[in-house]
Amino acid sequence: MDLVFVTNNAHKINEINNIINNKKIKILSLKDIGFSGDIAEDCDTLEGNASQKANFIYNKYHCNCFADDTGLEIEALNGRPGVYSARYAGEACDFDDNMNKVLEELKNIENRKARFRTVISLIIDGKEKLFEGIVNGKMLREKSGIKGFGYDPIFQPDGHNISFAQMDLNEKNKISHRGIATQKLIDYLINSYL
Numbered sequence: 165m166d167l168v169f170v171t172n173n174a175h176k177i178n179e180i181n182n183i184i185n186n187k188k189i190k191i192l193s194l195k196d197i198g199f200s201g202d203i204a205e206d207c208d209t210l211e212g213n214a215s216q217k218a219n220f221i222y223n224k225y226h227c228n229c230f231a232d233d234t235g236l237e238i239e240a241l242n243g244r245p246g247v248y249s250a251r252y253a254g255e256a257c258d259f260d261d262n263m264n265k266v267l268e269e270l271k272n273i274e275n276r277k278a279r280f281r282t283v284i285s286l287i288i289d290g291k292e293k294l295f296e297g298i299v300n301g302k303m304l305r306e307k308s309g310i311k312g313f314g315y316d317p318i319f320q321p322d323g324h325n326i327s328f329a330q331m332d333l334n335e336k337n338k339i340s341h342r343g344i345a346t347q348k349l350i351d352y353l354i355n356s357y358l
């Protein structure tokens with residue numbers, strides 16, 4: 165089965181291929197179907213954004229596809245940056261700017277509890293299904309490690325004493341928000357379609 169992953173993020177395509185590792189499912193990128201450009205994601209929930217992106221591509225190309233949206237939800241910041249994780253420090257910000265902003269906001273805060281939450285919207289033959297993955301952990305006081313992307317250097321998952329950015333991709337995928345949501349997606353595809 166061909167499935168288009170609605171993302172322009174090469175890291176994610178890499179991660180998902182690594183997780184799926186199933187010859188019956190072929191992941192295509194937006195480039196593979198000839199789409200380039202931006203897709204709106206202007207909802208105020210992860211569910212809304214994932215659904216908006218998947219529906220956009222399904223309606224345009226009528227191909228089976230899925231899209232995801234992820235947020236870092238920090239308890240002491242009332243769930244921020246949440247759905248605004250990508251551009252938390254402003255429109256032209258990079259990963260470092262976002263991490264610096266979070267570290268500054270948490271400077272004098274003892275409660276470091278946080279979680280990553282991913283929502284995947286899958287559309288097959290016009291029918292949509294949502295999958296959720298959560299990993300609980302804590303925000304570190306400084307950056308640690310250089311692997312991964314986004315907030316990985318300042319997030320330490322529960323049960324581990326290293327950050328996501330110090331883990332190999334395989335190790336991260338086994339426990340990560342996206343790994344969990346993707347495994348739910350794969351189980352569903354295997355049970356329902358393969």
Ligand code: IMP
Nearest residue numbers: 232233234235236249250313314315316
């Ligand atoms: P997206 O919706 O998956 O594009 O994620 C939004 C933002 O959340 C990204 O720009 C990253 O800053 C952050 N993010 C998503 N997934 C991860 C992850 O696995 N590790 C660290 N940060 C992430």
